Amino acid sequence: MVYRLLALDIDGTLLNSSNRLNRQTKEAIQYAQKKGVAVTLVTERHFHSAAKVARALRLTQPIITHSGAFVSSSIDDPVYTSKIDHSVLMQLAEFLEAYPCQIQMSHERLSISNRPHQKNLIAKMTIGMNEPLFYPVTYVDSLSQYLLENYEGATDVKIKLDDQKTMNDLEKAINDYFPSLNAWRTGSDSMTLVRQGTSKFNGLLFFAGQLGIPLNEIVAVGDDLADAEMIEKCGLGVAMRNAVDEVKAKADWVTRSNNMDGVAYMVKEVFRKQIRVH
Known part of the structure; x- marks a missing residue:
């Protein structure tokens, strides 16, 4: 099989536990590109942050x-966007403001967040969401009031709430009252919301279609539950050794961990014998 597209998650996959990009990984990606393989990133990160890794x-x-x-x-100049409509954001903001949670509504340029209930929560939110400091976050007293004055959609909404029981109740309520949204837990105290139908796999599927590359000619690599669908459905699904068990179960191959240059090892093994793609 000739693989023409390599799709890579960032956190826990390309980057090691210290959030560093190893020299071996950089060299392996260059090696794949010299073989004529298209390489892309598929990530939860905001565009600002992911673009830095791409560069x-x-x-x-x-x-x-x-x-x-x-x-x-x-x-x-995006080739594809899938945003939560402004009207849905308005309803969501009014609903969430009844809970003692931190809310961050984002699009490609900036994030809007309600003011933290705890003084040290700004640092927790910034670090927990794996975003660089140059990604602008504007804090407002009321998200619903902000949205009344600013007509814009959002690529995603992140919620943080320390109370486990309340978070469970909130997740159920969102699933019941907001069918146009897809919600998943990113931790015991955190949750991400996107427009229904939005996923890493669907974004990758659109991008591959633009290139005319079928699923069976894609290598997808990741470590988290959000990566499971693309790992399962692409031609070669690769899980990192540090991936969660559910992701490993869906993979065709488990490579070394992100701290053991797992991406570099996988690239050399998979593309070593492949002739250059034209």
Whole structure:
């Protein structure tokens, strides 16, 4: 089988536990590109953050960011977007403001967040969401009031709430009252919401279609539950050794961990004998 597209998650996959990109990984990505393989990133990260990794890897293709909601090479000219409508955001903001939670509504340029209930929560939110400091976050007293004055959609909404029982109740309520949204837990105290139908896999599927590359010619690599669908459905699904068990179960192959240059090892093994793609 000749593989023409390599799709890579960032956190826990390309980056090691210290959030660093190893030299061996960079060299392996260059090796794949010299073979004529298109390489893209498929990540939960915002475009600002993912684009920095793409530049470090010298990628030339658009990248799939915001959990599949924003596909682009530049912030001004996306090839695909999937945003939560403003009217739904308004209803969601009014609903969530009844709970003692931290809410962050994002799109490709910036995030809007309600003011933290705890003084140290800004740092917790920023670090917990794996975003660089140059990604603008505006804090407002009322998200619903902000949305009344600013007509815009969102690629994703992140929620943090320390109370486990209340978070469970909130997740059930969102699933019951907001059928146009897809919600999943990213931790015991955190949850991400996107427009229904938005996913890493669907973003990748659109991008591959633009290139005319079928699923069986894609290598998809990841470590988290959000990566499971693309790992299961692409031609070669690769899980990191550090991946959760459910992801490993769906993979065709489990490579070394992100701290053991797992991506570099996989690339060399898979593409070593492959002739250059034209």
